[in-house]
Amino acid sequence: MPVRPEAHRKPPFNWRVFVGATLFWTLLVDLVSGVFVFSPGHGGSLIGIRPLGLGFSAWAAWHTIIGFLLIAVAIYHVIFNWRPLVNYFRQKAGGLLRPEFGLSLLLAVYLALATAFAWPPAPQIWGLRTPLNAAWYAHRLGGETVAELAKLLHASPEKVLARWARYGVKAAPGDRLAEVSRKSGYPVYDLYQIARGRKPVLRAKGRR
Amino acid sequence: MAVRTRAKQRVRFSARAFVASFLLLSGVVVGLSGVYLYTPGFAAHIIGLRFLGLDFRHWAILHTVFSVFFVLFAAFHVIYNWRPLLRYLSGRVHAVPRWYREAGLSLAVVLLLSFSSWAYVFPAGPLWEFRTTLRVAWMDWGMGSLSVADLAKKVRASTDQVLKRFAKYGVKACPEDRLSELAERVGVHVYDLYQIARGRRPLNRPKGGDAGAS
Numbered sequence: 001m002p003v004r005p006e007a008h009r010k011p012p013f014n015w016r017v018f019v020g021a022t023l024f025w026t027l028l029v030d031l032v033s034g035v036f037v038f039s040p041g042h043g044g045s046l047i048g049i050r051p052l053g054l055g056f057s058a059w060a061a062w063h064t065i066i067g068f069l070l071i072a073v074a075i076y077h078v079i080f081n082w083r084p085l086v087n088y089f090r091q092k093a094g095g096l097l098r099p100e101f102g103l104s105l106l107l108a109v110y111l112a113l114a115t116a117f118a119w120p121p122a123p124q125i126w127g128l129r130t131p132l133n134a135a136w137y138a139h140r141l142g143g144e145t146v147a148e149l150a151k152l153l154h155a156s157p158e159k160v161l162a163r164w165a166r167y168g169v170k171a172a173p174g175d176r177l178a179e180v181s182r183k184s185g186y187p188v189y190d191l192y193q194i195a196r197g198r199k200p201v202l203r204a205k206g207r208r
Numbered sequence: 209m210a211v212r213t214r215a216k217q218r219v220r221f222s223a224r225a226f227v228a229s230f231l232l233l234s235g236v237v238v239g240l241s242g243v244y245l246y247t248p249g250f251a252a253h254i255i256g257l258r259f260l261g262l263d264f265r266h267w268a269i270l271h272t273v274f275s276v277f278f279v280l281f282a283a284f285h286v287i288y289n290w291r292p293l294l295r296y297l298s299g300r301v302h303a304v305p306r307w308y309r310e311a312g313l314s315l316a317v318v319l320l321l322s323f324s325s326w327a328y329v330f331p332a333g334p335l336w337e338f339r340t341t342l343r344v345a346w347m348d349w350g351m352g353s354l355s356v357a358d359l360a361k362k363v364r365a366s367t368d369q370v371l372k373r374f375a376k377y378g379v380k381a382c383p384e385d386r387l388s389e390l391a392e393r394v395g396v397h398v399y400d401l402y403q404i405a406r407g408r409r410p411l412n413r414p415k416g417g418d419a420g421a422s
Contacts, residue, residue: 014310020293022314029318031279038272054326062325064246065332069321071239078232085232088225100222104230108237111277115270116262125276126269 019076026070033063039132047152047192049140130201134189141188142178146171153195160195167194224288227281234278241271247342248350254362254402255350340411347399352388356381363405370405377404379414 036059040049045056054062078085089101114122141149150157150173157173164171169184169191181188190200244267248257253264262270286293324332351359360370360383367383374381379394379401387398400410 017307017310018314021311022317025315025318027279027282029322034272034275058326061328061332061336062322064242065321065325065335066318067242068335069318071242074235074239085228088222088228098222098225098229100225101229104226104233107230107277108233108274111234111273112237112270115266115273122269122273125273 015076016080019073019080022069022073023077026066026073029066030063030070033059033066037063039129040136041129041133043133044136044140047137047140049136130189134187134202137189137192138178138181138187141192142176142181144177145173146175146177146180147173149177149192149195155195163194163197164191167200169194223284227284227288231278231281231285234274234281237274238271238278241267241274245271247339248346249339249343251343251346251350255347257346257350344397344399344411347402348388348391348397351398351402352386352391354387355383356385356387356390357383359387359402359405363402365405373404373407374401377410377414379404 036051036054037056040051040056042056044051051059089097091098110119111122113119144152146160147157150160153160161171161173164180164184167184167186169180169186171180171184177188177191180186181191184191185203186194186200187202190202193200244252244259245264248255250264251257252259252267257264259267321332324330325336327333328336351362354362356370356374357367360367363370365373371381371383379390381390387401391398391401394414396410396412396414400412400414403410404414
């Protein structure tokens with residue numbers, strides 16, 4: 001039986017490359033979808049912000065499903081690279097853990113504690129939502145009138161105006177939010193929060 | 209001389225090892241916190257579950273903070289492993305067709321899952337909806353021992369308001385009734401009672417419920 005020349009033999013499927021490439025694609029998708037789940041998030045969906053035409057639920061579902069695939073391929077990535085990984089953790093002589101592993105463990109523990117006790121950088125990272133949300137809300141609601149905002153919030157324009165009045169904001173039902181924002185000094189996001197009966201977050205020390 | 213060099217090499221800090229170690233640790237945290245946010249997710253906030261002493265919001269912050277660091281370190285991981293990565297992509301006979309096949313197939317898998325997520329069809333749709341099944345189980349477990357009056361406090365409504373909402377679905381209850389017993393009596397889950405109390409539509413209609421309630 002003649003042996004097929006090397007060049008014509010179909011190379012076997014390379015699972016390492018497949019896992020590596022899937023890791024790259026899933027990480028990319030989860031990074032992008034993660035940003036949209038982070039901000040505008042669930043609140044954005046309520047006022048009709050739909051980045052790339054997708055609502056919050058679709059972004060969250062996409063992030064989650066691709067996240068599950070990411071976890072699966074990450075496990076395989078670790079299995080395929082187990083030997084070099086163990087060398088990263090363990091000293092060649094004595095079998096003790098390497099200082100690099102200890103340092104990474106320290107960093108991970110610090111980040112976990114930072115989350116629990118609001119130490120830097122956890123509040124700063126989480127706090128990025130507010131300016132991002134402010135930008136989204138200004139973009140979506142800036143051109144809307146007070147009456148349209150009230151409709152979005154399932155409230156009457158009078159109720160919205162009464163809530164604003166408590167913060168010294170004067171407006172009429174036909175006024176555009178961008179204009180009310182310019183006159184009052186409250187960003188659109190704060191006007192939205194006050195209209196919902198919440199406290200303003202960007203200009204917290206507002207007139208009351 | 210050779211011994212000294214080897215000894216020196218051993219104490220030299222390896223950024224590559226540090227990055228790989230942190231990626232493994234943060235990957236575990238991101239994965240576990242992600243699963244926690246999937247289930248119990250927001251139900252943890254409703255039933256007051258504080259796993260490892262952290263509430264739902266803290267788990268969300270933990271997931272976000274570790275994800276940011278994970279992405280940063282992943283970028284360095286790619287930089288440190290650029291040479292072996294390039295070796296996969298080029299430089300060998302047959303390397304290019306192999307790369308196209310495997311990377312193309314992986315892209316196809318990711319795109320297929322993405323489309324199924326956007327359209328809520330198999331396999332992403334049922335997997336996403338499974339959250340609801342898990343949420344129902346969490347609520348049955350976490351709220352079953354509460355009374356109707358406790359439930360009213362949870363949903364920030366008066367007990368009378370909740371009882372009226374129950375009545376619309378034909379559910380007769382007293383403020384002291386345990387939710388698990390009430391749910392069993394009317395053939396629904398505690399989650400359904402919670403939804404009705406909030407003024408939302410339940411997943412399952414209570415037995416003998418008023419058809420006009422919607």
